[in-house]
Amino acid sequence: MKSAVETLNPTRVRLTVEVPFEELKPSLDAAYKKINQQVTVPGFRKGKIPARVIDQRFGRGAVLEEAVNDALPKFYTEAVNEGELNPLGQPEVDITELKDNELLAFTAEVDVRPAVEIPDYSGIEVTVDSVEVSDEDIDKAVEQLRDRFATTSAVERAAAEGDIVVVDLEAKVEGEVLEDGVATGVNYTIGSGELLEGIDEAVTGLEAGGSATFTSELKGGSAKGKEAEVSVKVSEVKARELPELDDDFAQLASEFDTLEELRGDTRGRLERSKKFDQATQAQEKVLDALLELVEVPIPEKLLEDEIQTRKHNLEHHQLGQMGLTLDAYLEMQEKTAEEFEAELKEQAEKGIKTQFVLDELVNKEKLSVGQEELTEHLMRRAQSSGMSPDQFAQAVVEGGQVPMLVGEVARGKALAVVVEAAKVVDDKGETVDLDDDEDETGETVEVTSEEPTAEESDNEAEQAAEVAEAADKGGDKAEG
Secondary structure, eight states: OEEEEEEEETTEEEEEEEEEGGGGHHHHHHHHHHHHHHOOOTTSOTTOOOHHHHHHHHOHHHHHHHHHHHHHHHHHHHHHHHTTOOEEEEEEEEEEEEETTTEEEEEEEEEEOOOOOOOOOTTOEEEEOOOOOOHHHHHHHHHHHHHHTOEEEEOSSOOOTTOEEEEEEEEEETTEEEEEEEEEEEEEETTSOOSOTTHHHHHTTOOTTOEEEEEEEOOSSTTTTSEEEEEEEEEEEEEEEOOOSSHHHHHHHSSOSSHHHHHHHHHHHHHHHHHHHHHHHHHHHHHHHHHHHOOOOOOHHHHHHHHHHHHHHIIIIIHHHHTOOHHHHHHHHTOOHHHHHHHHHHHHHHHHHHHHHHHHHHHHTTOOOOHHHHHHHHHHHHHHHTOOHHHHHHHHHHTTOHHHHHHHHHHHHHHHHHHHHSEEEETTSOBOOOGGGHHHHTSOOOOOOOOOOHHHHHTHHHHHHHHHHHHHHHHHHHHO
16 A cells, blocks of 8 residues: 655644555455455355356445455554545545556545644743632631521511522512412521512512512513513511521531630632642643743634534533523623633644643653543542442543543642643742642633544543553542
């Protein structure tokens, strides 16, 4: 077999392949055997029909077509390996010549990973928010905890802001009660803004048994967007009572004996959270700075596929789980369809560029993924997916996603190398030490999904065994 590579543009090549006919013999034999099992010829037992009879009855062309279809993937893969290419997606194959007993020639156009030159990134400098926890921050966190332990009790007085009222609602449009405009026994906290606009003013000052009418634009349902006359009747008023902020509350809401100990633990927790946010911010800003230094051509087909994948996931998974349509989402976000498409394209381009650059960094820095790193990453991914480690590992292996999982870890390590080389200062000009956040540094990179490279596919079986072993270890850790 002979092959040649022609570069059409930085992200697409054309392979020209010539195959001597004798190299088609194994596929020809397989084609005759397959046809033998599928057809019946009087006078011959099934599977024992001579090749010349098959040629006469069904045509040599049918056999050649079957043989070529069987052989093409093998010859294409050999040409890719010979050209040392990293293809993306499926090729467009065109058979240019097929001479019986002489020659098979074909071309294959396919997108490939562009060559990426990684410049010196040691001069990157970014500024992040400083880590400061004020007394007000602690007060707010403790108040949120206190709010969780609030109790309610019925009161015989007029409803006021912060009270919970139990109400019956009836909405009319043009004097007609809507079929979906009646609700009874609805609990509503005055001032929360969780129901109709105007309800706060209507129920404030009402006692149990009181009623009022107000006008409001409906946000959903059969008359969405229309003005409705809404009748509201209060059947009960309940006041929320917060526990006293004292040592008894600390013992009720935590494992601490005193309020001072609870506040001290809250400070430490907030500091850790802000340090993590700081590390994530540094990571994102360093990545943005790195991407600005590198020119990366993006294959058009890959970009189109990535945009469609992101749009599909948003529409059918994220929004679907919330019961929202894309149009409703855009209305909530106050975006036009054109603005949404532009943002989606920008995000997809950044995702693809990020993957190409970090993958090249993995190669340049000769980074590898160890068993322990893979195990830890699998544990985190399993936890975020709501699956057990062994279930997640099985799903990853069965879905052929092992290269993707290994790639995520490797890219996280590549970004960590750049972050370590960069100068990170806070908004007060102080140098930020991110050493304590090394574990988190590799876990917030958003990368795009794509077809695994030939090299990744070759390593899949080996990595699958590692993932399975990681799952076993993960299960042991979970039980422990």
